[in-house]
Amino acid sequence: MSTAIPDLDEETRLAAASHATWQTVVWNDPVNLMSYVSHVFRTYFGYSREDADRLMLTVHNDGRAIVAEGPRETMEAHVRAMHEYGLWATVQRADA
Known part of the structure; x- marks a missing residue:
């Protein structure tokens, strides 16, 4: 009985996907005050006041801001936390 061995391209794609960088994106909404978003x-x-305010203004002015980058599992945890704070957030690949 022979064992199927994945071709190199499939193996390379799987390895690259597992090491990909992901981002947490916070989106603008009509509900939360800008001061609250900065507070979150x-x-x-743990952003400084200046960095938090800059990101909050990016959310407000551009409709979204990338607030973190890293492994997918960590970014998914950040998204869940943002939802618990009442903010709208999603995960996306960094190279998207």
């Missing part, structure tokens, strides 16, 4: 960024991510 400072409290949860």
Whole structure:
């Protein structure tokens, strides 16, 4: 009985996907105050007031901001936390 061996291209794609960088994206919404969004960024991510305010303004002005990058599992945990704070957030691949 022979064992099927995946071709190199499939193996390379699987390895690359597991090491890909992911991002947490926070989206603008009509509900939360800008001061609250900045507070969440400072409290949860540990951003300085200046960095939190810059990211909050990016969310407000551009409709979204990337607030973290890293492994997918970590970014998914960040998204769940943002949802618990009442913010709209998603995960995307960094190269998307």
